[in-house]
Amino acid sequence: MSVAGSSIGEAFVSIAGRDRVRDDFEALAAATVDGLRPRWVVRPASIEQLSRVLALACDGRLGVIPRGAGSSLELGNPPARVDVVLELAELDQVIEYNPDDLTITVQAGISAGALASLLAPRRQWLALDPPGIAARTVGGIVATNASGPRRMRYGASRDLLLGVRFVQADGVVTWGGSKVVKSVSGYDVPKLMVGALGTLGVLAEVTLRLHPLPEAERSWLVLFENARAAQVLVERVLDSPLQPSRLELFNERALRLVSAEYGGVGVAVSIGSVAEAVREQGERLTVIAGSSAGRLVALSEAFWSQAESAMAPPQGATVLHVATLSDRLAGTIGAVEDAFRTVAPRADVRLSGCAALGTLRVLVSDAGVGETAAVTTRLRALVGEVGGSVVVARGSVELRRSIDPWGPVEPCAFALMRSLRDEFDPGRVLNPGRYVGGL
Amino acid sequence: MPLSGPFLQELERIVGASGLVRTLEGRLVYECDMHTFYKGAPDAVALPTRTEEVVEIVNLCRRERVPIVPRGSGTGLIGGAMAPVGGVMIGTNRMDAILEIDLPNRCATVQPGLINLSLTQAVASRGYFFAPDPSSQMVSSIGGNVATNAGGPHCLKYGITANHILGLELVTGAGELVRLGGTAVDRPGYDLLGAAVGSEGTFGIVTAVTVRLLHAAEAVKTILASFTAIEDASEAVSAIIAAGIVPAALEMLDELMIRAINEGTGAGYPKDAAAVLLIELDGPAAEVEAQGERAARICWERGALEVRVAADAAERALLWKGRKEAAGAVGRLAPTYLLQDAVVPRSKLPAIMRELIAIGARHRVQIANVFHAGDGNLHPLILYDDREPDQLARAKAANEELLRACIEMGGTVTGEHGVGLDKAKNLPLQYGEADLNFMYRLRRAFDPDSIMNPGKLLPSHPACGEGFRPARPRVPDGAWI
Numbered sequence: 001m002s003v004a005g006s007s008i009g010e011a012f013v014s015i016a017g018r019d020r021v022r023d024d025f026e027a028l029a030a031a032t033v034d035g036l037r038p039r040w041v042v043r044p045a046s047i048e049q050l051s052r053v054l055a056l057a058c059d060g061r062l063g064v065i066p067r068g069a070g071s072s073l074e075l076g077n078p079p080a081r082v083d084v085v086l087e088l089a090e091l092d093q094v095i096e097y098n099p100d101d102l103t104i105t106v107q108a109g110i111s112a113g114a115l116a117s118l119l120a121p122r123r124q125w126l127a128l129d130p131p132g133i134a135a136r137t138v139g140g141i142v143a144t145n146a147s148g149p150r151r152m153r154y155g156a157s158r159d160l161l162l163g164v165r166f167v168q169a170d171g172v173v174t175w176g177g178s179k180v181v182k183s184v185s186g187y188d189v190p191k192l193m194v195g196a197l198g199t200l201g202v203l204a205e206v207t208l209r210l211h212p213l214p215e216a217e218r219s220w221l222v223l224f225e226n227a228r229a230a231q232v233l234v235e236r237v238l239d240s241p242l243q244p245s246r247l248e249l250f251n252e253r254a255l256r257l258v259s260a261e262y263g264g265v266g267v268a269v270s271i272g273s274v275a276e277a278v279r280e281q282g283e284r285l286t287v288i289a290g291s292s293a294g295r296l297v298a299l300s301e302a303f304w305s306q307a308e309s310a311m312a313p314p315q316g317a318t319v320l321h322v323a324t325l326s327d328r329l330a331g332t333i334g335a336v337e338d339a340f341r342t343v344a345p346r347a348d349v350r351l352s353g354c355a356a357l358g359t360l361r362v363l364v365s366d367a368g369v370g371e372t373a374a375v376t377t378r379l380r381a382l383v384g385e386v387g388g389s390v391v392v393a394r395g396s397v398e399l400r401r402s403i404d405p406w407g408p409v410e411p412c413a414f415a416l417m418r419s420l421r422d423e424f425d426p427g428r429v430l431n432p433g434r435y436v437g438g439l
Numbered sequence: 440m441p442l443s444g445p446f447l448q449e450l451e452r453i454v455g456a457s458g459l460v461r462t463l464e465g466r467l468v469y470e471c472d473m474h475t476f477y478k479g480a481p482d483a484v485a486l487p488t489r490t491e492e493v494v495e496i497v498n499l500c501r502r503e504r505v506p507i508v509p510r511g512s513g514t515g516l517i518g519g520a521m522a523p524v525g526g527v528m529i530g531t532n533r534m535d536a537i538l539e540i541d542l543p544n545r546c547a548t549v550q551p552g553l554i555n556l557s558l559t560q561a562v563a564s565r566g567y568f569f570a571p572d573p574s575s576q577m578v579s580s581i582g583g584n585v586a587t588n589a590g591g592p593h594c595l596k597y598g599i600t601a602n603h604i605l606g607l608e609l610v611t612g613a614g615e616l617v618r619l620g621g622t623a624v625d626r627p628g629y630d631l632l633g634a635a636v637g638s639e640g641t642f643g644i645v646t647a648v649t650v651r652l653l654h655a656a657e658a659v660k661t662i663l664a665s666f667t668a669i670e671d672a673s674e675a676v677s678a679i680i681a682a683g684i685v686p687a688a689l690e691m692l693d694e695l696m697i698r699a700i701n702e703g704t705g706a707g708y709p710k711d712a713a714a715v716l717l718i719e720l721d722g723p724a725a726e727v728e729a730q731g732e733r734a735a736r737i738c739w740e741r742g743a744l745e746v747r748v749a750a751d752a753a754e755r756a757l758l759w760k761g762r763k764e765a766a767g768a769v770g771r772l773a774p775t776y777l778l779q780d781a782v783v784p785r786s787k788l789p790a791i792m793r794e795l796i797a798i799g800a801r802h803r804v805q806i807a808n809v810f811h812a813g814d815g816n817l818h819p820l821i822l823y824d825d826r827e828p829d830q831l832a833r834a835k836a837a838n839e840e841l842l843r844a845c846i847e848m849g850g851t852v853t854g855e856h857g858v859g860l861d862k863a864k865n866l867p868l869q870y871g872e873a874d875l876n877f878m879y880r881l882r883r884a885f886d887p888d889s890i891m892n893p894g895k896l897l898p899s900h901p902a903c904g905e906g907f908r909p910a911r912p913r914v915p916d917g918a919w920i
Binding site: 055098099100101102103123145155158159168170171172173174175176178179180181182183184185186187188189191192194195196200211212213214215235238239240241242243273274276277279280281321323324325326327356357358359383386387388389391406407409410412413414415416417419420423424435436437 | 542543544545566587588590594598599601602611615616617618619621622623624625626627628629630631633634636637638654656657677680681682683684685722723724725726728729730782783784785786811814815816849850851852853854855856857858862866869870871873874875876877878880881882883884885896897911
């Protein structure tokens with residue numbers, strides 16, 4: 001069966017209305033993904049419209065790229081086809097906010113900034129803090145499993161997503177999970193949707209667990225000559241009764257951009273609690289820092305927003321997400337810096353790492369495609385020893401063509417992933433080819 | 440479905456004679472879990488000691504289309520580890536080793552048959568613990584905790600089992616040995632680990648588990664507050680949460696339960712109390728101190744009859760004593776009971792308690808309540824005398840009505856016990872056809888021949904084994920040429 005383009009376009013219009021379907025040159029050029037220009041940009045105003053748009057795209061065997069704020073379009077393989085860019089930013093309604101239950105249900109296109117403003121008067125928040133969060137959509141954060149320094153305390157999307165309404169590739173609207181903070185009824189479908197890049201269904205509505213904002217919070221920076229010394233502090237803090245909400249390592253290059261004080265490696269620590277406990281834990285941190293031969297500096301809250309800007313990628317920069325073990329983090333920081341020094345000596349390499357989890361964010365500017373690819377391959381071999389991974393979270397289309405941006409997946413697990421993808425999206429409508437192993 | 444001679448010989452070759460239970464009296468031990476309503480003995484019980492044996496058993500069963508039922512300690516409450524259609528039960532009791540403790544990375548890898556509490560005991564001297572603490576933790580296995588995604592009183596602060604599982608080694612229903620997750624986080628690809636936790640043995644059987652260990656809290660404070668009205672206690676719960684306090688546990692007992700406990704164990708709760716609230720805070724000492732004072736003040740403000748604060752570990756144990764013996768204490772009120780596990784949004788607690796009383800009156804059954812108030816997870820015990828069939832019928836009717844009421848208030852049919860055979864029929868209360876269909880297809884990816892724990896977790900479809908078929912949205916006319 002063949003489908004005529006103009007007829008599909010008209011059908012999109014009949015579903016969403018003329019002003020929600022664009023096929024003019026300007027709109028299509030602005031929506032280009034990895035050099036591929038879509039045939040339509042569709043902006044559904046309701047889940048029902050979204051469902052019908054996908055059903056039509058599925059029948060027409062179109063490739064659909066769901067798009068929230070568009071901040072993660074350089075994640076994954078370049079798509080195999082781009083027929084429709086599906087803009088979700090208008091699905092931004094708050095469905096139900098239950099402050100007494102610390103839960104909220106929102107449409108997935110709502111921006112995290114708007115959500116934070118809504119929650120702040122009740123001193124509550126969605127405990128996710130990935131870089132650039134304010135402009136991102138909640139659905140995008142969940143679909144890409146984005147997280148930040150506070151993950152060590154509050155977990156990531158998988159720990160905060162209670163329920164999810166999504167639209168499968170064939171347009172079927174599906175619900176998984178629950179709207180309460182505790183449920184084990186049926187399979188944990190929400191976890192399956194986290195980090196799946198919309199390939200099992202486009203996220204339309206999410207129910208989230210919220211947290212109370214701590215009464216008080218203070219931060220300190222502990223400076224060290226080298227990563228090994230920093231690792232000692234990290235281990236002492238983690239093996240103590242201190243309960244930091246952030247324990248983030250920065251390399252010297254990143255530190256120079258955010259702090260008047262810097263050293264070879266810095267460990268930024270935040271403690272959030274009641275005021276008395278913050279003061280008391282701060283004193284203990286001072287003792288631990290002293291015994292670890294680190295230099296302790298008190299930080300203002302501005303440090304974290306400056307750090308976020310310093311770690312935000314400028315145009316053309318590459319971001320690598322490295323996952324290793326907590327006790328290998330310092331060694332891995334050294335390995336990343338060494339690798340770039342050897343392969344791409346002129347590169348600007350900024351590092352921040354979540355010490356408790358063993359994850360690193362590597363921001364690289366001024367390195368060639370071949371150089372970054374070579375370093376990535378080298379790092380994969382290194383962290384692969386402990387089951388770690390290196391994912392190109394952002395990078396040029398050339399880089400993502402020259403190496404697999406996701407890296408290897410264990411073959412048996414991948415076979416299961418492929419069978420899920422085949423089951424739920426056999427025609428590869430949603431983000432065709434972008435996900436792991438070209439799924 | 441009797442197993443053939445050659446099949447049993449092959450099974451015996453794999454696990455050895457000492458690892459195979461074939462006699463009727465031996466098999467009857469395995470005919471039910473702690474939900475003794477549901478009985479079904481397996482045709483054979485295999486007790487492997489190594490992962491390789493599990494792989495061989497699954498492949499043998501798959502070849503012969505014999506159902507498999509995994510079982511840990513059999514302490515589940517849902518009719519999960521029992522064999523409604525016979526087949527081979529795989530018991531993990533002999534796979535109970537701690538494979539690795541990695542304190543620098545705060546994790547451990549264990550075999551599935553390891554008893555939950557044994558892990559904490561192994562790391563407690565170093566200041567660590569395994570957080571999931573179902574009340575069965577002295578006997579339940581970690582593999583069983585993973586299968587049911589078990590909770591416990593302290594999951595208000597620490598989360599349920601899923602939040603503490605980093606990796607699984609799983610033999611799928613297709614007989615493949617697959618490793619999901621691991622010590623390093625963020626593996627690329629779908630979170631199959633997240634989907635497998637809580638899958639109740641329907642995806643396969645777990646042969647190793649990597650868990651997160653937590654550093655023990657510096658201080659613990661336990662407060663017991665009693666109230667003359669359950670509404671006041673419920674309001675205190677909401678006020679504590681609204682004050683930004685996340686207690687480790689927040690448990691409530693109602694009037695009937697208090698009476699049963701007072702008569703039974705002599706926990707010494709005030710006689711006039713209609714509700715007892717047990718609040719446990721843990722964390723850095725200064726935080727626990729400040730929040731404890733605030734929580735106690737909130738209880739007084741909400742009209743508490745009495746507020747006791749445990750001064751030491753012995754007093755803490757005393758305050759918990761009544762709560763821990765609750766299920767046993769109701770034996771004084773009635774010979775047996777149906778235990779429910781539904782959840783409502785926390786703010787709906789007063790409303791559901793009123794509804795519960797009305798339901799009890801309507802069906803002429805007594806309902807005693809002990810529950811995890813902090814997360815709205817109810818555990819009503821619907822009392823009845825099993826010698827009188829009419830009482831059981833009324834208890835069942837009350838149970839069904841209660842579930843519906845919880846769902847209508849925005850809740851869920853199970854908060855921590857799981858679905859099993861018991862609640863499979865209730866899932867359609869909460870999920871539509873499309874939602875259930877998605878789950879059926881998810882299961883099929885792991886277990887293409889539907890041999891893993893059949894009849895559990897998902898309701899059987901009246902029309903066919905394929906699961907529910909959702910209607911697709913209409914595609915506009917004229918889109919086709």
